[in-house]
Amino acid sequence: MRNERIDTTDKGQVQLLFGDQSSLSIAPGSGVVINEFIYDPQTQTGNLTATVTTGLLRYVGGEISRKQEVVFYTPRAAVSVRGGIILIRAERDAGAGGKTEALFLSGDRMCVTASGQTQCTTKFATAITSEGGEPPSTPAPVTIEAIQALFNNLQAADEGAN
Numbered sequence: 001m002r003n004e005r006i007d008t009t010d011k012g013q014v015q016l017l018f019g020d021q022s023s024l025s026i027a028p029g030s031g032v033v034i035n036e037f038i039y040d041p042q043t044q045t046g047n048l049t050a051t052v053t054t055g056l057l058r059y060v061g062g063e064i065s066r067k068q069e070v071v072f073y074t075p076r077a078a079v080s081v082r083g084g085i086i087l088i089r090a091e092r093d094a095g096a097g098g099k100t101e102a103l104f105l106s107g108d109r110m111c112v113t114a115s116g117q118t119q120c121t122t123k124f125a126t127a128i129t130s131e132g133g134e135p136p137s138t139p140a141p142v143t144i145e146a147i148q149a150l151f152n153n154l155q156a157a158d159e160g161a162n
Contacts, residue, residue: 001037006030008055013154020046022062022070027154030055035073039064049073052090054098056153060085061107069111074100076133077114083107087150099131103142103150112136 006014008030016024019039026032031053039046044063051073061084064070069080074090077100084107091099104110104121111120114130121128121139125147130136 001034004034006032006034018048018062020044020048020062020064022048022065023060024050025058025060025154027056030057032057052088054090054092056087056089056150058085058087058151058154065107074098076100077112077130077136079110079112081107081110084110086110087147089150093132099129101127101129103127103147104139105147 006026008014008026008028010029013028014026018037019041033051035049035051037048045067046064048064048070053075059070059081061070061081065081066083069082072079072088075092075098079088079100079102085105087103087105089101100112102110102112104124104126106124109120109122111118112128112130115133115135117135119128119136119138123139125142126139127142128136128139
């Protein structure tokens with residue numbers, strides 16, 4: 001798979017299940033391009049890269065991320081994860097370059113690279129952000145409530161909701 005674009009409406013969502021047993025949940029109002037997905041089930045190796053133009057996604061790692069980093073590009077940052085679960089929110093802002101927020105929920109490690117600098121974390125429930133193309137922040141703890149709010153945003157809006 002190469003250069004597959006997924007755009008969700010404000011009431012739509014998508015969950016992709018890949019051959020390496022990883023999954024990608026894409027929230028309503030998001031834009032994602034699967035740059036490359038290659039997987040050899042014989043050797044359990046491959047490559048996965050994607051670009052998040054805007055919105056929110058959850059990645060749950062599979063065989064590829066157990067052996068090497070999987071990389072997600074946003075307008076001004078790159079988020080990599082090895083063997084884990086992450087949430088990425090990318091906001092577009094034409095003037096300042098937008099904001100990238102990455103939350104590390106489990107796995108070996110997550111790194112965010114922006115403006116030539118990298119910050120990594122191995123501590124669960126931590127976030128790294130980069131705003132306006134600035135270098136990434138140091139990892140900061142995230143509350144359970146903040147994580148739950150993002151998980152709620154992954155769900156499509158209910159037609160009957162107020």
